[in-house]
Amino acid sequence: MEIVIDRRAKTERRAETGRARKYPVIARPDLTYTPEIAAATAHLYEKVKHVIPAIEWPALAPTIKAINDLKKVRNAVIIAHNYQVPEIYHGVADIVGDSLALAREAARTDADVIVQCGVHFMAETSKLMNPDKTVLIPDSRAGCSLAESITAADVRLLRQRYPGVPVVTYVNTSAEVKAESDICCTSANARQVVESFGVDRVILIPDEYLAKNVAAETHVRIITWHGHCEVHERFTAEELLEYRDAHPGMEIIAHPECSPDVVAVADFTGSTSAMINYVKSRKPPKALLVTECSMASNIAGESPDTQFVAPCNLCPHMQRITLGGILESLLTMSEEVTIDPAVASRARRAVERMVNLQS
Numbered sequence: 074m075e076i077v078i079d080r081r082a083k084t085e086r087r088a089e090t091g092r093a094r095k096y097p098v099i100a101r102p103d104l105t106y107t108p109e110i111a112a113a114t115a116h117l118y119e120k121v122k123h124v125i126p127a128i129e130w131p132a133l134a135p136t137i138k139a140i141n142d143l144k145k146v147r148n149a150v151i152i153a154h155n156y157q158v159p160e161i162y163h164g165v166a167d168i169v170g171d172s173l174a175l176a177r178e179a180a181r182t183d184a185d186v187i188v189q190c191g192v193h194f195m196a197e198t199s200k201l202m203n204p205d206k207t208v209l210i211p212d213s214r215a216g217c218s219l220a221e222s223i224t225a226a227d228v229r230l231l232r233q234r235y236p237g238v239p240v241v242t243y244v245n246t247s248a249e250v251k252a253e254s255d256i257c258c259t260s261a262n263a264r265q266v267v268e269s270f271g272v273d274r275v276i277l278i279p280d281e282y283l284a285k286n287v288a289a290e291t292h293v294r295i296i297t298w299h300g301h302c303e304v305h306e307r308f309t310a311e312e313l314l315e316y317r318d319a320h321p322g323m324e325i326i327a328h329p330e331c332s333p334d335v336v337a338v339a340d341f342t343g344s345t346s347a348m349i350n351y352v353k354s355r356k357p358p359k360a361l362l363v364t365e366c367s368m369a370s371n372i373a374g375e376s377p378d379t380q381f382v383a384p385c386n387l388c389p390h391m392q393r394i395t396l397g398g399i400l401e402s403l404l405t406m407s408e409e410v411t412i413d414p415a416v417a418s419r420a421r422r423a424v425e426r427m428v429n430l431q432s
């Protein structure tokens with residue numbers, strides 16, 4: 074497949090730093106499935122053949138090949154969350170992980186361009202860590218019910234109501250909300266962050282269930298908010314117990330955005346990467362991942378000893394990111410993530426404090 078670069082260039086000016094950058098204009102690649110493309114993508118198909126039927130591969134492979142070629146031309150890196158669909162997770166992503174890993178990796182990359190395959194708050198976090206780089210999100214409508222549940226004004230009111238109490242903000246929030254907080258946390262480090270202040274009371278927002286699950290593990294008293302993940306709040310302890318009855322020996326592995334009732338019946342609770350590591354290291358004969366559906370699809374090929382049992386719920390926001398959208402992003406250098414510089418400097422401090430905490 075040929076990538077044709079036009080001599081004309083698109084000039085972008087960095088909002089925060091004022092630096093200008095030029096991008097070559099690239100002609101749309103031909104997306105015909107050819108023997109050359111079949112050969113070039115055969116090693117990738119091996120990783121997804123357990124979930125993508127062979128008959129569907131010719132429709133995906135040309136776009137995967139075009140994206141991987143374009144990444145080199147743009148000096149771009151694709152950072153993808155564990156909830157991305159298998160053709161993205163295994164086909165085009167350079168870095169995959171949970172929110173904490175993605176924030177750390179975004180801080181380390183030396184690529185000029187980051188394409189964030191995940192939801193908008195994740196792309197904002199990458200931009201905060203890289204004000205000088207171009208951060209693209211294939212569909213900026215990819216939101217999050219937790220990020221939508223709270224505003225910067227809400228955080229200011231909480232501070233007035235609880236003067237002097239540190240504010241820990243889950244990364245699933247807008248940059249404006251992060252800017253009002255002392256430090257961020259993710260599902261991987263929430264307890265560690267809460268305890269890092271050495272005080273007896275902390276505000277942990279906006280996920281009520283994450284806050285309650287952390288409160289059950291620490292002596293720190295936690296004030297929270299009424300935000301919920303629309304995907305994880307749908308699971309109930311009753312349905313999980315029914316699955317356990319039907320599948321003796323099955324392990325229930327939950328994300329801490331689930332309700333405390335669900336966490337109480339789980340064999341293990343952790344971030345998306347901790348869930349994956351648990352399955353890979355313990356190799357349970359049957360596992361129920363109480364989280365977004367793509368997780369099980371992504372690791373099923375690497376976990377041949379484990380049978381994954383339904384149910385799972387789809388995150389409609391994560392599902393907005395598609396191969397076609399990623400290709401379009403790299404061709405047109407859009408949609409670019411920008412953050413008001415005054416907000417960015419304060420929000421960055423909260424994310425950096427988290428990233429710099431010793432793990």
Ligand code: 13P
Binds near residue numbers: 259261330
């Ligand atoms: P992780 O940080 O565990 O990857 O979770 C992010 C998320 O949005 C889960 O719904």
Ligand code: SF4
Binds near residue numbers: 305
């Ligand atoms: Fe937000 Fe829930 Fe989707 Fe994660 S799964 S991005 S918390 S809505």
